[in-house]
Amino acid sequence: MGRAFVYVIVGGGVAAGYAALEFTKRGVPPGELCIISEEPVAPYERPALSKGYLLPEAPARLPSFHTCVGANEERLTPKWYNEHGIELVLGTRVKSADVRRKTLVTATGETISYKILIIATGARALKLEEFGLSGSDAENVCYLRDLADANRLVNVMKSCSGGNAVVIGGGYIGMECAASLVINKINVTMVFPEAHCMARLFTPKIASYYEEYYKSKGVKFVKGTVLSSFDVDSNGKVVAVNLRDGNRLPTDMVVVGIGIRPNTSLFEGQLTLEKGGIKVNGRLQSSNSSVYAVGDVATFPLKLLGETRRLEHVDSARKSAKHAVAAIMEPDKTDKFDYLPFFYSRVFTLSWQFYGDNVGEVVHYGNFSGATFGAYWVNKGQLVGSFLEGGTKEEYEAIAKATQLQPVVEDLAELERQGLGFALAVSQKPLPSTPVDGKTVPGLVLGKSLYPLHATAGVILAASIAAFAYWYGRRRRRW
Numbered sequence: 228m229g230r231a232f233v234y235v236i237v238g239g240g241v242a243a244g245y246a247a248l249e250f251t252k253r254g255v256p257p258g259e260l261c262i263i264s265e266e267p268v269a270p271y272e273r274p275a276l277s278k279g280y281l282l283p284e285a286p287a288r289l290p291s292f293h294t295c296v297g298a299n300e301e302r303l304t305p306k307w308y309n310e311h312g313i314e315l316v317l318g319t320r321v322k323s324a325d326v327r328r329k330t331l332v333t334a335t336g337e338t339i340s341y342k343i344l345i346i347a348t349g350a351r352a353l354k355l356e357e358f359g360l361s362g363s364d365a366e367n368v369c370y371l372r373d374l375a376d377a378n379r380l381v382n383v384m385k386s387c388s389g390g391n392a393v394v395i396g397g398g399y400i401g402m403e404c405a406a407s408l409v410i411n412k413i414n415v416t417m418v419f420p421e422a423h424c425m426a427r428l429f430t431p432k433i434a435s436y437y438e439e440y441y442k443s444k445g446v447k448f449v450k451g452t453v454l455s456s457f458d459v460d461s462n463g464k465v466v467a468v469n470l471r472d473g474n475r476l477p478t479d480m481v482v483v484g485i486g487i488r489p490n491t492s493l494f495e496g497q498l499t500l501e502k503g504g505i506k507v508n509g510r511l512q513s514s515n516s517s518v519y520a521v522g523d524v525a526t527f528p529l530k531l532l533g534e535t536r537r538l539e540h541v542d543s544a545r546k547s548a549k550h551a552v553a554a555i556m557e558p559d560k561t562d563k564f565d566y567l568p569f570f571y572s573r574v575f576t577l578s579w580q581f582y583g584d585n586v587g588e589v590v591h592y593g594n595f596s597g598a599t600f601g602a603y604w605v606n607k608g609q610l611v612g613s614f615l616e617g618g619t620k621e622e623y624e625a626i627a628k629a630t631q632l633q634p635v636v637e638d639l640a641e642l643e644r645q646g647l648g649f650a651l652a653v654s655q656k657p658l659p660s661t662p663v664d665g666k667t668v669p670g671l672v673l674g675k676s677l678y679p680l681h682a683t684a685g686v687i688l689a690a691s692i693a694a695f696a697y698w699y700g701r702r703r704r705r706w
Contacts, residue, residue: 229330229338232261232314234555237321237331238347238490239264241273241541242522242548244294244303246345247313249552257312261339263331266373267318269305272297274541276377277400278573281384281407289374298545324493326515343555346505346513346520347548348490350539352376355454355483362457365465367480371400372487380404383480384411390479391416393468395454397424399572400484402437406574408482409444416447416476418454418468428570428581430589433602433614440577449474457481487539489524501526504537509563510554511547519555521547530565531631532584532611542569567631580623583612583630590639592646601626603642603649609633613650622647628654 234250236243243262247270250260264270272292279287296302308315320334331339352372354363362368367387369380389412394405397419408415417424423434438448449470458467458475468476489504499506499514504526511519511527522544526537546566554561571580587606593599597617604612610633613626629650636642642649 229340230261230314231340233259233342234261234345235331235339235341235343236260236262236345236347237324237493238349238522238524239266239270239315239317240347240349240522240544241270241294241297242347242349242544243345244270245298245300245545246347246521246548246552247308247311248295248300248303249549250556251311251313253552253556255556258314260312261314261316261341262308263316263319263321263333263339265318265320266375268374269303269308269315269317270294271374272541273373276374277371277403277407280377281381281404281411283411286381295545297541321493324497326494326497326518329517342517344518345548345551345555346494346518346524347522347544348493348524349544350487350489350523352483353486353488355485358485360454360456362459362465362481363483365457365459365463365481367464368457369480369482371404371482371484380482384408384413387479388412390414391477392480392482393418393476393478394482394484395419395468396484396486397421397426397450398484398486399425401482402441403572403574404482404484405441405446406444409441409446410575413480414445416449416478417441418449418452418470418476420451420453422450424448428585430585430591430602432591432595433616436595436600436616437577440575444575449476487523489537491524494518501535502537506535510558510561511551511564512554519551521551527564527566529568530563531567531633536568538568540568540570542571567627569627577616578618579614579616580618580626581612581614582627583610585612585614587611588639590643592643599647601647603636605636605639605642608635608637610636615647618647622651625650625654 236246239262268289271289272294275287275292290304293302293304321331322334323332329341352370356363367383369383370376371380391414392408394401394415394417397417401417402424405415405417423431424438425434452470452472454468455471456469457465460466465481468478491500491505494505504524505513505520506526507513507520509528511521513520523539525547526535529536550564567582569582585604587604590603593601599617601615603610613630615626632653634653
């Protein structure tokens, strides 16, 4: 027995929901689209699991965060899929795929065929056992990747109020879960092997700010070491965490956030893989022309950086899904995917955004003892990355646009002096382009002139005025 569809999406995460909405916007007829998901619910906004879902008061619950509310679009409830003739095959695992025959076989034995397949299988949480450790089966050891994980974490937190928690890992999941645990009145110790939190993105100076803030909330940090074993009681609960450096941390619960791994196993040996994901072109199309890959599982060309990357973030999942559908439905009208890497987080009262790439020399700016500060990354004389904490909507848009434009920067001291004002000035209007060593780059320059002197002076003066206006405006708001 089997069913046939024109379009099939395998995976029911964020990307699947955004792809489904894009298909309907582009007029896919009822009955042509199917989504197969291991999860028992329709696609939802996964970031909610480490934020609103864990709050002790008025927590987020479905259907409030079904996709696509994360981008201020429609909320796609199961009723919505039904009304649009989209088949949801939920709670179902695909056990095998044959891209040559264009078929999928589910764990129930059903064969589902397609003309076009979108792989949106995302990634899974790395387990302790993959590092030679045991303990994932203990009832008070938690991961956070899907709704079932979140429900388990909520239940364990409720049983540990006023107790102790150890968070293993200093990345996204570790930082966001630690904040939620504190809000739930649980004492938190974070353990990670790096020298500072969010080591893949933060500079030591940026990390220090967040670590000090967390410490002010009672969070303790144990850095430069890793978990070696658990002490487990007769009921199978972890009662202490033993570290490689000899420390023993008594605990009532453990949250493990040690990374993720893309779900590519169904397609290994059938599609070209690169950098841990499924390699796709600028249309998100794999080495098989009828198969596309989006979100965490896709390794795609980043035009801005001139290389391929696999990105693990909800923004990439949303936008790559929409672009793949556009490329499928209107290939002649769809350009190559031109994505600006974007990462963000919100914890406690803090909120930061990052755009671009964190390579090259770093220039910090702003008040690191206050509420607003940031950093720029300059590589080979061009701005390639921007970070901002505590910005307004307009300020975040400014650093995004400045990073997209990649203006030439030759004077790092001047960039530091202008700070956020530089991005605000760059983003005011489209900049003329100037050939530099055979490459076209935006024309705003800090430092040695690429223009006649009067033109450079005018640009720098405009940036300086914008910087002063921004500074003065913030001072007035404080008063």
